[in-house]
Amino acid sequence: MVSLYEGGVYLVNGTELVPEAEAARAKALTGKAVDRETAKKGTIAYSILKEHNTSGDMEHLKLCFDSMASHDITFVGIVQTAKASGMEKFPIPYVLTNCHNTLCAVGGTINEDDHMFGLSAAKKYGGIYVPPHMAVIHQYMRERMAGCKKMILGSDSHTRYGALGTMAVGEGGGELVKQLLCDTYDIAYPGVVAIYLDGAPRPGTGPQDIALAIIGAVFKNGYVKNKVMEFVGPGVSSMTTDFRNGIDVMTTETTCLTSIWRTDDDTKAYLAKHHRAGDFTQLDPEGVAYYDGCVYVDLSTVKPMIALPFHPSNVYEIDELKENLTDILALTEKEAERISGGRAHFTLLDKVKGKDLMVQQAVIAGCAGGNYTNVMEAAQALRGRNCGCGEFSLAVYPSSQPVLADLVKKGAVSDLMNAGAVIRTAFCGPCFGAGDTPCNNGLSIRHTTRNFPNREGSKPGSGQMAAVALMDARSIAATAANGGRLTSAWEMEGWDQVPEYEFDDTSYKNRVYMGYEKGDTASDLIYGPNIKDWPEMSPLTENVLLKVCSKIMDPVTTTDELIPSGETSSYRSNPLGLAEFILSRRDPGYVGRAKEMGRLEIIRRTEGAEAEIKAEPDLETLFAAIRTISGNETVTAEETEIGSVVYAVKPGDGSAREQAASCQRVLGGLANICKEYATKRYRSNVINWGMLPFQLKEEPDFEVGDYIYVPGIRAALDGDLKEIRAYVLGTAGIEPVRELMLYMADMTAEEREIVKAGCLINYNRNR
Structure with a gap:
């Protein structure tokens, strides 16, 4: 089904895969010598990256994007940060959608206040504003912005438009701020892995099935981590572009950097249907292209x-x-027990009746499930059938108003409603816990993007726990037709009868504010009472003293665990208010511990080191211990910043949300320590918020409450970062000092200066 090549491969004439070890065969096929370095330039990815690179050095890219996109969880902070850094207008098309905090039902006026801020920002700076319920962010970008050979940056991890010939990257808000300030996105040239598609999907197999098969093969071994996934092979043309979009958006769950697909006549037809025929270009690898790996x-x-x-x-x-x-x-129940930590219980075996698994809820929604093809197939499967009047429920969220309008026109919405499904508007809520939270101990099957622990909205700390299993809309429809009995789409007939989609953008013409290059700098931003400025953050001192405020030994820590989604989303415009939720589902004591460190640093900054030591008597003992370390005999509190640090084995899987890092920072966080970062985007967030991205090869020889002293850290940031000597002082400096060797993966010159400045805001102000 899915197999991985060991080592690099050559793709010859777009159809022949030749392992690197058999380069002579590639020469025989082409009639000329095959050179890996030359063939690397034959990928689609290389040509697009080259066009967008401004550095003149393809090994060290400085990329400028064609457009950007943010939703209403992220755009307030991005605009606030860019404004504080001196931005006067949006220099490229910037789309502000309202598909996350869409429901103005939590926290009084604050969600709609954020929306009004977004509209006022679009008017002031020249942006594109998509009102609530009109479209989920990625569907709008597919319909209106993506095109061949383009690059798009989004403050959402599922920013993926590769099936439309666009290399799209999901990052934290700091990277979007850089583009708004006409700076660049700086990365080393990434590896490129071929995703070679052969054959054609069988009726009933959907895009989520193909995506999950690929994710299952590559996630755990990191096969495509921080690399480009380039979809090639004859199988690409066996699927419509709408179908391909459903696969492409899920590439985020592999931890790849971005994706790109070869394009064909169906891509051309899709763009023409959306009134953008001029955005089509035929994209194919060169006659010989080298890839760093291949997924067949x-x-x-x-x-x-x-x-x-x-x-x-x-x-x-x-x-x-x-x-x-x-x-x-039983294995899943065991994992649920570990995740809940005894605070709640989740069971699955009690949902088995005979030989069947009974589920309580189903959802088809968002950028992955709400596409026209998926919803239409589900509607046809449920035509004349009945979901039942028991505990099982089905909710369907079409991905945009144009998609919904055509489904209504073709009768699909009536078919779904008559079967007992509930139709909702374009909204991302079910994907991150802000809509359709299941009942306690409930199992929901969803064609959405993620099923991380408690992302569906349950709260183990309150004794609640539910869970999500991801499936394709076709199998969800088959399950719904059987009243919640888990059913494969292959157990039903009648698939692949999808009528042609008709795109009508009248709703966009009437409601979307198209303000690019029409900004009025004299107009005012509209602030609600929940929208707060960022608190002051100090520049990095010569030395740092870190208190371990959380230690997480799970194999992977997601951004949902670092800062929960769902109800916390309403506070994303309030840095200190949101910070109250950091690690609340994983380590509830963290906030109190981190706040104490942040309080001490404020005292040092405003009242001086003596007042700081008076506020925390242990500091005197700690500095006495520090002065026993060779070369640190004269270290003072004035030149040593005190803050918190989080240790996690592999933090940052999942969402691009920068708040996973910024919340630590506003509470006084100065560093993360880990074995490896799960994603580039989380590490970038750590850096952009002025925290030190430490890594540790050995097992952590420290516990929560211990202090870690890192001398000469500013000087270390000017070095090769490979060996950074630190010292574990214990809880109060009275234990024997233990040496600790940290390191940091390579950082650009700008990233080093951002950390020294204390955060991206400070760095830009200094400029």
Whole structure:
């Protein structure tokens, strides 16, 4: 079904895969010598990156994007940061959508206040404003902005438009601020992995099935981590572009950097249908292209899949699950027990009736599930059928108003409603816990993007726990037709009868504010009472003294665990208010511990080091211990910033949300320590918020409450970062001092200066 090549491969004439070790065969096929470095330039990715690179050095890229996109959880902070840094207008098209805090039902007026801020920013700086319920962010960008050979940057991790020939990257807000200030996105040239598609999907197999099969094969081994996934091969043309979009958006769950697909006549037709025929260019690899790896996918062998809680990579064929139901579900129950930490209970075996698994809820929604093709297939499967009047429910969220309008026109909405489904507007809420939270101990099957622990909205700390399994809309419809009995789409007939989609953008013409290059700098931003400025953050001192305020030994820590989604989203415009939720579902004591460190640093900055030591008597003992270290005999509190540090084995999987880092920073966080960062975007967020991105090769020889002293850190940032000597002082400096060797992966010159300045805001102000 899916297989991985060991080592690099050559793709010859777009169809022949030749392992690097067999380069002589590539020469025989082409009739000329094959050179890896030359062939690297033959990928689609290389040509697009070259066009957008301003450095003149393809090994060290400085990229400028064609457009950007943010939603209403992120755009307030981005605009506030850019404004504080001197931005006067949006220099490129910037789309502000309102698809996350869409429901103005939590926290009084604050969600709609954010929306009004966004509209006022679009008017002042020249942006594009998409009102609530009109479109989810990625569907709008597919319909109106993506095109061949373009690059788009978004403050959402699922910013992926590769199937339309666009290399799109999801990053934290700091990277978007840089583009607004006409700076660049700086990365080393990434590896490029071929995703070679062969054959064609069988009827009933949907894009989520193919995506989950790929994620299951590559996530755990990091095969495509921080690399470009380039979709090639004859199988690409066996699928419509709308179908491809559903696969492409899920590439985020592999931890790749971005994606790109070869394009064809269907891509051309899709763009023409959306009134953008001029955005089409035929994209294919050169006659010989070298890839750093290859994922071979025989589409005809991909069966309906399910990703059980609590990660999109926890993948099984539905048939496989049903054949081994109790054994597999018992493993998931065990994982639920570990995640809940005894605060709540989640069971699955009690949902088994005979040989069947009964689910309580189903959702088809968002940028992955709400596409026209997915919803239409589900509607046709449910025509004349009944979801039942028991505990099982089905909710469907079409991805945009134009999609919904055509589904209404073709009768699909009536078919779904008559079957008992509830139709909602374009909204991302079910994907991150702000809509359709299941009942306690409920299992929801969803064609959405993620099923991380408690991302669906439950709160283990309050004794609540639910879970999500990811499936394709077709198998969800088959399950709904059986009243909630888990059913593979292959158990039903009648798939692949999708009528042609008709795009009508009248709703956009009437409601979307198109303000690019029409900014009025004299107009005012509209602030609600919840919208707060960033608190002051200090520049980095010569030395740092870090208190370990959380230690997380899970294999992976997601951004949902670092800063929960759902109800916290309403506070994303209030840095200190949101920070109250940091690690609340994983380590509830963290906020109090971190706040104490932040308080001490404020005292040092405003009242002086003597007042700081008076406020925390242990500091006197700690500095006495520091002065026993060779070369640190004269260290003073004045030149040593005190703050908190979080240790996690592998933090930052999942969302691009910068608040996972900024919340630590506003509470006085100075560093993260880890074995490795799960994603580039989380590490970038740590850096842009002025925290030190430490890594540690050994197991952590410290506990919560211990202090870690790092001398000469500013000087270390000017070095090679490979060995940074630190010292564990224990809880109060009375234990024997233990040496600790930290390091940081390479940082650009700008990133080093951002950390020294204390955060991106300070760095830009200094300029």
